[in-house]
Amino acid sequence: TPSDREGHSGTQSSHRLLAYSDALISIIATVMILPVAHTKMENNEELRESVQLLLTTKIAVYLMTFLIVTVAWAAHIRLFQVIVRIDDCLALLNLACMMLITFLPYTFSLMAAFPENILGLLLFCGCVMVMGVIQSGIVLYAFSRPFLLNEQIQISENQTFYKHHILKVIMRVPLMCFFASIFSFIFFQLSYVLLAIVIFLPYISQSLKWCRSKAIGQEQESPDSMLFYTYLPNEPLSKDRVEAFSDGVYAIVATLLILDICEDNVPDPAVVQKQFAGSLVAALRVYGPEYLAYFGSFATVGLLWFAHHSLFLHVTKTTRFMGLLNTFSLACVGGLPLAYQLTHEFPPDSRNELEAIQISCVIIFFAGGFQLAIWVVALHGERETLHPYVRYGGREHAFMFAKLSLYPCVALGTFFLTCVLSRFSAPIFHLMEITVPFAFLVLRLLVRVGLASLRMIFCPDR
Amino acid sequence: TPSDREGHSGTQSSHRLLAYSDALISIIATVMILPVAHTKMENNEELRESVQLLLTTKIAVYLMTFLIVTVAWAAHIRLFQVIVRIDDCLALLNLACMMLITFLPYTFSLMAAFPENILGLLLFCGCVMVMGVIQSGIVLYAFSRPFLLNEQIQISENQTFYKHHILKVIMRVPLMCFFASIFSFIFFQLSYVLLAIVIFLPYISQSLKWCRSKAIGQEQESPDSMLFYTYLPNEPLSKDRVEAFSDGVYAIVATLLILDICEDNVPDPAVVQKQFAGSLVAALRVYGPEYLAYFGSFATVGLLWFAHHSLFLHVTKTTRFMGLLNTFSLACVGGLPLAYQLTHEFPPDSRNELEAIQISCVIIFFAGGFQLAIWVVALHGERETLHPYVRYGGREHAFMFAKLSLYPCVALGTFFLTCVLSRFSAPIFHLMEITVPFAFLVLRLLVRVGLASLRMIFCPDR
Numbered sequence: 001t002p003s004d005r006e007g008h009s010g011t012q013s014s015h016r017l018l019a020y021s022d023a024l025i026s027i028i029a030t031v032m033i034l035p036v037a038h039t040k041m042e043n044n045e046e047l048r049e050s051v052q053l054l055l056t057t058k059i060a061v062y063l064m065t066f067l068i069v070t071v072a073w074a075a076h077i078r079l080f081q082v083i084v085r086i087d088d089c090l091a092l093l094n095l096a097c098m099m100l101i102t103f104l105p106y107t108f109s110l111m112a113a114f115p116e117n118i119l120g121l122l123l124f125c126g127c128v129m130v131m132g133v134i135q136s137g138i139v140l141y142a143f144s145r146p147f148l149l150n151e152q153i154q155i156s157e158n159q160t161f162y163k164h165h166i167l168k169v170i171m172r173v174p175l176m177c178f179f180a181s182i183f184s185f186i187f188f189q190l191s192y193v194l195l196a197i198v199i200f201l202p203y204i205s206q207s208l209k210w211c212r213s214k215a216i217g218q219e220q221e222s223p224d225s226m227l228f229y230t231y232l233p234n235e236p237l238s239k240d241r242v243e244a245f246s247d248g249v250y251a252i253v254a255t256l257l258i259l260d261i262c263e264d265n266v267p268d269p270a271v272v273q274k275q276f277a278g279s280l281v282a283a284l285r286v287y288g289p290e291y292l293a294y295f296g297s298f299a300t301v302g303l304l305w306f307a308h309h310s311l312f313l314h315v316t317k318t319t320r321f322m323g324l325l326n327t328f329s330l331a332c333v334g335g336l337p338l339a340y341q342l343t344h345e346f347p348p349d350s351r352n353e354l355e356a357i358q359i360s361c362v363i364i365f366f367a368g369g370f371q372l373a374i375w376v377v378a379l380h381g382e383r384e385t386l387h388p389y390v391r392y393g394g395r396e397h398a399f400m401f402a403k404l405s406l407y408p409c410v411a412l413g414t415f416f417l418t419c420v421l422s423r424f425s426a427p428i429f430h431l432m433e434i435t436v437p438f439a440f441l442v443l444r445l446l447v448r449v450g451l452a453s454l455r456m457i458f459c460p461d462r
Numbered sequence: 463t464p465s466d467r468e469g470h471s472g473t474q475s476s477h478r479l480l481a482y483s484d485a486l487i488s489i490i491a492t493v494m495i496l497p498v499a500h501t502k503m504e505n506n507e508e509l510r511e512s513v514q515l516l517l518t519t520k521i522a523v524y525l526m527t528f529l530i531v532t533v534a535w536a537a538h539i540r541l542f543q544v545i546v547r548i549d550d551c552l553a554l555l556n557l558a559c560m561m562l563i564t565f566l567p568y569t570f571s572l573m574a575a576f577p578e579n580i581l582g583l584l585l586f587c588g589c590v591m592v593m594g595v596i597q598s599g600i601v602l603y604a605f606s607r608p609f610l611l612n613e614q615i616q617i618s619e620n621q622t623f624y625k626h627h628i629l630k631v632i633m634r635v636p637l638m639c640f641f642a643s644i645f646s647f648i649f650f651q652l653s654y655v656l657l658a659i660v661i662f663l664p665y666i667s668q669s670l671k672w673c674r675s676k677a678i679g680q681e682q683e684s685p686d687s688m689l690f691y692t693y694l695p696n697e698p699l700s701k702d703r704v705e706a707f708s709d710g711v712y713a714i715v716a717t718l719l720i721l722d723i724c725e726d727n728v729p730d731p732a733v734v735q736k737q738f739a740g741s742l743v744a745a746l747r748v749y750g751p752e753y754l755a756y757f758g759s760f761a762t763v764g765l766l767w768f769a770h771h772s773l774f775l776h777v778t779k780t781t782r783f784m785g786l787l788n789t790f791s792l793a794c795v796g797g798l799p800l801a802y803q804l805t806h807e808f809p810p811d812s813r814n815e816l817e818a819i820q821i822s823c824v825i826i827f828f829a830g831g832f833q834l835a836i837w838v839v840a841l842h843g844e845r846e847t848l849h850p851y852v853r854y855g856g857r858e859h860a861f862m863f864a865k866l867s868l869y870p871c872v873a874l875g876t877f878f879l880t881c882v883l884s885r886f887s888a889p890i891f892h893l894m895e896i897t898v899p900f901a902f903l904v905l906r907l908l909v910r911v912g913l914a915s916l917r918m919i920f921c922p923d924r
Contacts, residue, residue, distance in 0.1 A: 012775050016705055016709065016774075019705075020771075023713035024717060028720070031717070031721050034724070034725050035728075088902070088903075089903065091771065092902060092903060098764070099757065099764065102716070102760065106720065106727075109724055109728050110742075117742045119743060243478055247478065250482065252489065252714075254564070255486060255489045258564050258567070261568055262494060262496070262568050263497050263500065266497075266571050266572060269575060280576055280581045305482060306553060306557065309478055309479070309482075309553065312478075313478075441554060444550070
């Protein structure tokens with residue numbers, strides 16, 4: 001039995017280690033939204049200007065951190081698709097790696113705050129290089145104990161080839177960081193270019209390869225024996241881990257607002273006594289919009305999680321390209337606390353409030369839109385990636401499409417409504433927040449009625 | 463196949479819904495440590511006094527929130543051990559339930575800040591009552607579609623009896639909250655007593671029953687057909703969910719300090735230019751202790767997670783009593799960010815610093831001690847709860863014991879060392895932080911040497 005084997009060889013299933021790593025990485029990926037969300041807006045200045053100021057620095061830091069951390073996470077997935085069992089030593093090495101990953105956002109915000117000082121750059125490169133050394137140590141350790149490896153590699157004849165290929169792929173990034181840190185002493189602008197290449201190279205090469213494979217039709221480049229570390233867009237990405245990472249992001253985003261509320265919105269008893277004549281209800285009424293923002297944000301994040309959950313329930317295999325789209329969707333979800341913070345920060349009926357609501361609609365639209373894109377990509381290779389009943393013509397196909405397109409459509413509709421009826425923007429937005437959960441409940445009914453009426457109109461004789 | 467069945471009946475495996483719920487609940491349980499950790503200490507006043515002030519209010523709020531939320535979580539586990547498959551409607555009802563659970567900490571901090579105002583109490587009772595209604599709705603919905611239920615209940619003859627029993631158990635708490643909210647208008651002190659009974663009743667009755675069962679030896683009270691909702695200490699508690707909840711707590715605690723560092727410790731470029739003559743290194747040196755605190759806290763939390771992971775790897779069945787001890791251990795782990803915040807907040811060689819370090823040692827001691835207690839309880843019923851190779855006399859028995867007792871022993875040793883050598887307290891503490899990870903690495907070797915030498919001393923002829 002597996003448990004006997006565990007006891008015998010001292011190895012363990014890696015499932016829980018990976019779940020813990022996913023939880024840590026997802027929290028760290030979304031953490032840089034906090035400095036953005038906590039930036040206090042001035043009411044007398046225009047939102048447009050302050051948002052532009054934000055966009056240039058803090059939002060950029062948030063998005064870059066999210067991308068960097070997800071690149072590190074993708075490398076972690078790839079590594080632990082090869083190493084499927086762990087022992088105590090690997091678990092401790094992995095924890096050391098996690099400690100360095102959680103430190104990356106800080107080095108990155110130093111770089112953003114002091115672009116001309118090379119300290120942030122050196123810290124970042126140092127972290128990445130140490131991580132590279134630890135990961136190489138993990139690979140060497142695992143290949144010296146082959147029972148820790150994936151079965152396909154265990155039985156493969158060219159194990160040494162695999163080891164060298166993986167080490168080469170792993171050391172590529174630390175090596176570029178090493179050159180970047182040397183160049184930083186001579187001409188630091190070049191270092192940033194090198195780092196940008198490091199970060200975006202997988203994304204760029206991935207999309208280029210995808211376009212080329214679609215254009216030429218040639219899909220398989222690597223030999224059949226190579227299943228991992230191919231960097232092809234259809235390379236499998238552990239579905240469990242994509243789900244665990246997404247759950248972590250959705251959970252931390254859903255609770256970020258209540259963290260703030262618990263810390264900041266308990267009034268001081270002395271203030272209540274003095275300013276509100278001892279009436280707690282009157283004192284709490286000041287925070288009213290924040291509670292509304294909390295419930296609205298929780299409902300939106302919860303329902304986007306629900307759509308994501310429904311989508312991945314019907315997906316049988318996750319590819320790297322789908323993982324990339326999922327990352328973009330999650331990065332938008334991470335921006336939701338900012339959007340909701342903005343909507344309750346401005347006085348009602350101001351121009352700022354209108355724009356804050358429109359920004360919220362745009363973020364929700366893209367968060368839902370990328371989910372829809374995942375489904376479209378999955379449909380493209382439906383034989384491999386989808387359960388039969390959601391493929392074209394499947395019984396659940398129309399229903400899934402409706403579920404995933406509900407949020408993008410509603411967000412788009414709300415956006416245009418607030419443009420036209422700019423005086424009623426806040427009520428329209430709150431109406432959207434309240435109606436969408438019920439829309440999800442009656443969606444199955446709506447789809448059935450819609451399909452029936454379409455059939456009535458176009459093929460009345462059938 | 464299961465996927466066909468999913469497509470056919472419109473039901474889904476509940477695994478991911480539960481993982482997401484666990485992530486949400488674990489974040490919410492630990493969130494009230496933030497107001498405690500962010501309380502600024504005055505250096506001129508004695509730590510003892512300020513800690514006593516803290517102890518009476520904020521730490522109490524944190525611990526009470528942790529207990530309340532884990533009671534709600536235990537109820538959630540119990541419910542979804544009966545309902546093992548979900549559909550869209552149940553998923554949405556569960557999300558509504560989660561929204562109310564995440565609001566509980568806020569109502570509780572209102573109660574703590576304004577004990578004489580009944581608003582917090584009413585909000586709390588209102589949330590609990592609505593949650594009770596939603597949970598009853600979930601039960602009624604699931605029993606009307608028996609294919610959603612646990613197989614043992616599906617094939618059982620007295621399904622109606624089960625339904626009534628579960629509804630009765632679920633409605634007990636909201637009913638008491640209903641009475642508490644009515645009494646709050648007449649004599650509000652009584653309401654607090656009622657609420658305390660509600661929260662602690664399961665814990666008290668559980669320990670009483672355990673003591674009684676040990677004293678009399680009579681263990682089975684309910685008929686054999688009753689497997690769930692028995693409230694016996696040996697009632698099984700889903701092991702996956704205990705692990706997922708613990709992972710969430712460890713992950714959020716490990717990252718709480720870096721959240722603060724990312725937000726607060728990026729110096730302002732203007733300040734660096736003016737106060738530090740443009741030297742970023744000099745500016746960052748001010749934050750030095752905070753980086754040290756971060757790495758120390760991450761290492762300690764990571765290694766406590768590692769011990770927890772090793773422990774639960776060898777556990778085959780989790781009982782309610784083990785879950786209770788796990789809750790206590792996690793509550794201590796949640797206090798670690800506070801301890802580390804304290805250790806770097808006071809000037810070196812002050813009396814305050816010494817006491818902060820001693821508080822850290824006490825927290826680490828109890829966090830590790832409760833883990834050890836879980837193992838002792840598991841050993842007590844080892845046939846049911848442990849893998850053969852870690853039972854008494856098993857090959858891994860001594861090693862597991864050493865792993866779990868390492869942190870309590872080291873914390874205790876550090877505590878007494880800092881008492882004796884009070885001038886060297888900080889170096890001793892940092893030495894402990896650095897040596898413990900290496901101790902884990904060489905532990906297997908140490909245990910083998912220790913066992914061999916013990917054998918040499920006591921049975922030299924064998």
